[in-house]
Amino acid sequence: MRELVPAVRALWQGDYAHDGEIWQFPTSTSVPKPIQRPTPPMWIAARDPASHDFAVAQGCNVMVTPLMKGDEEVVDLKRKFDTAVANHPEVPRPDLMVLRHTHVHSPDDPEGWRPAAEAINRYYRTFDAWFGNKAAPVNGFLPPSPESKFEDRPEFRPESLHRTAMIGTPAEVVERLRAYEELGVDEYSFWIDNSMSHEEKRASLELFIKEVVPAFQ
Incomplete structure (x- = not known):
């Protein structure tokens, strides 16, 4: 990754040959060239401090994934991101995204969380x-x-x-996302791959779009 991020950016600019420690390729380029200048935004998934530091130093946005851990992990990942940002004052602050398994269920079904939690268990x-x-x-x-x-x-x-993944009614999900917003998270990624059926995923996504997203507009 540390070789390929600058290499991809060079390929976006024009002819470029790479002779790195891990990757080597002859003169190449990308066609068509990207419209964004100087380059399109790039995202790096980071967990350890070194990955956060590399991403920020390169001016890349950062995506973090707490996996099966609770929101205390989101706080810790945000701390690593903030440390990297503080260590590179010469770089404009990138965006921070949190990716979580997400399922929104109707408030009329108090046990609506269980199929989603069991499905995420099956996913892992x-x-x-x-x-x-x-x-x-x-x-x-x-x-x-x-x-x-x-x-x-x-x-x-x-x-x-049920407690750690983003599983809940629209109101419960809005409350947790508000906490992420207050923490300084810029974007949220709805991780829909959880082994549930297409119909169940669609119903969850529709609830998210109709009853969660408007709270942040």
């Missing part, structure tokens, strides 16, 4: 199966790792994911 268990690389996919898919493998990981239980 499926990711674990892919990451383990111990089984061959069938028609492009792998079954999730068994729940027994996560018995000693309380952060993956549906009740915990």
